[in-house]
Amino acid sequence: MASRQQSLREDRIKKLEELKSLGLEPFPIKTSNDRQSIAETLFAFGTGNFEPDTVLPKTATIAGRIRSIRLHGKISFVDVEDESGRIQILIRADDVGEKAFQLFADTVDEGDFIEAQGSLTVTKTAEKSIAAKSWRMLTKAIRPVPSEHYGLKDVEQRLRRRYLDLIANPEVREMFKTKSLFWQNIRNFLLTRGFLEVETPVLENTPGGAEAEPFITHHNALDRDFFLRISLELPLKRLLVGGYERVFEIGRIFRNEGIDAEHLQDYTQMEFYWAYADYQDLMKFLRDMYQDVIQATFGRLKTTYQGAEIDWSGEWPVVDFYDLFEKYVGVTPDLSDGELRKVAEKNGVGVSQVHGKGKVLDAIYKKKIRPHLLQPQFLIRPPVEMEPLAKRDPEFPGRAQRLQIMAGGTELGKGFSELNDPLDQRARFEEQMKLRELGDREAQMLDEDYIEALEYGMPPAAGFGLSERLFAVLMDKPIREVVLFPQMKEK
Numbered sequence: 001m002a003s004r005q006q007s008l009r010e011d012r013i014k015k016l017e018e019l020k021s022l023g024l025e026p027f028p029i030k031t032s033n034d035r036q037s038i039a040e041t042l043f044a045f046g047t048g049n050f051e052p053d054t055v056l057p058k059t060a061t062i063a064g065r066i067r068s069i070r071l072h073g074k075i076s077f078v079d080v081e082d083e084s085g086r087i088q089i090l091i092r093a094d095d096v097g098e099k100a101f102q103l104f105a106d107t108v109d110e111g112d113f114i115e116a117q118g119s120l121t122v123t124k125t126a127e128k129s130i131a132a133k134s135w136r137m138l139t140k141a142i143r144p145v146p147s148e149h150y151g152l153k154d155v156e157q158r159l160r161r162r163y164l165d166l167i168a169n170p171e172v173r174e175m176f177k178t179k180s181l182f183w184q185n186i187r188n189f190l191l192t193r194g195f196l197e198v199e200t201p202v203l204e205n206t207p208g209g210a211e212a213e214p215f216i217t218h219h220n221a222l223d224r225d226f227f228l229r230i231s232l233e234l235p236l237k238r239l240l241v242g243g244y245e246r247v248f249e250i251g252r253i254f255r256n257e258g259i260d261a262e263h264l265q266d267y268t269q270m271e272f273y274w275a276y277a278d279y280q281d282l283m284k285f286l287r288d289m290y291q292d293v294i295q296a297t298f299g300r301l302k303t304t305y306q307g308a309e310i311d312w313s314g315e316w317p318v319v320d321f322y323d324l325f326e327k328y329v330g331v332t333p334d335l336s337d338g339e340l341r342k343v344a345e346k347n348g349v350g351v352s353q354v355h356g357k358g359k360v361l362d363a364i365y366k367k368k369i370r371p372h373l374l375q376p377q378f379l380i381r382p383p384v385e386m387e388p389l390a391k392r393d394p395e396f397p398g399r400a401q402r403l404q405i406m407a408g409g410t411e412l413g414k415g416f417s418e419l420n421d422p423l424d425q426r427a428r429f430e431e432q433m434k435l436r437e438l439g440d441r442e443a444q445m446l447d448e449d450y451i452e453a454l455e456y457g458m459p460p461a462a463g464f465g466l467s468e469r470l471f472a473v474l475m476d477k478p479i480r481e482v483v484l485f486p487q488m489k490e491k
Contacts, residue, residue, distance in 0.1 A: 012142040015107040026140040031063045039084035045128050056120040063115040088129040089116045111141035182471050185293045195246040200235035206447040209233030212255040213441045228254035232271040234450045241458045248272035261478040271465035278417040279401045282462050305408040305476050321382040328369045333383050354439035358385035373406035388428040390416035408473045415464030422454035
């Protein structure tokens, strides 16, 4: 296969050199100024019915990639595609001249970009086409693109060469347009409700806002190491200290953890922070946001994930973490660390000796409880050990005022009443640091600057975050398939 590919490449390079030898530029700077999109050209035909072999009193200049060539004597039927659509071009010797026709036959291949100018016409088979009066090469492709018939099916190859995937599979191009619309709809929802969009640094002195192992990079000018952010949370909450009341960011975060259907190391996350609100205020707001965004993006409120229908409409139930833990595990989460480890072992849940109670609870929950949570619901008030950045519940001080949006057996967003007591926050960070000293590389670091900011006073606030995992579930795909260029193992 490799030798065949090399042979095809060498043949195309010879055609490129032939164009150059004739004084023709195989990579001109731009198209003609009167170029129009293929969609505009098709629209110009109107809606009337045409007799076969009709030539309209209209001309068009289009440009795009050749997807197929069918040569029949002195005519070539050429399918050309741009982002807006596809149209057939008729390259006929009688119209473009013998020399230009032969040049086309000798030097043009599928995958090349060409420009064609000619009359709108309807063929004998009633296909809307352009009868070219002239053509020229815009880009000579020296590697053959995947054929339309066989396409590009192998997942690894599709992800490694996403540009070929986009050429071969139009539905993938449409999916990423839908993804852009998804983020646009989230942004619009927040902007119309008074939130300010901001940008915070990717490089951080101290990573925080999540339990994850960070990436480290070196800053040459400052001659010091920085961490790539693992969350957007702490800088955004500093902005609440500074006087903003509603802020959000949509940005990349980086977590040096494992790859699976739901996790990547480099992905997009949205987080917002809302002063003078709590996690109870979040629930209606978030239900409205999810329903608005899903309806606006997909045109419906029912989606399918792994064979199950998910109905996002209506009210969502609110379920207590303690109730579900006792239902599916059979014990209370308030057991001691040692007792919970025995429960984990009994249920086949692997936990490390360096993990604290919060991580042990989380591991049990993910195996025994989360797979049952298929329809949209709010899961609330876990043990405070599971959420170092959330306020304690006044009614149950051992529990955190946290909510998770659950659907499809996975978490699709998390929010809480933000902890703004600097002394409590320091104590929780210190507990996390003890876990780091024992070897838990994902435990949170003590961020002195953030605690200092809290000491100046942060108003009561609610915060929430979601990642592109939500889009993956809505599309019923593993997360790396909804990322344009996911990181891959070396070949």
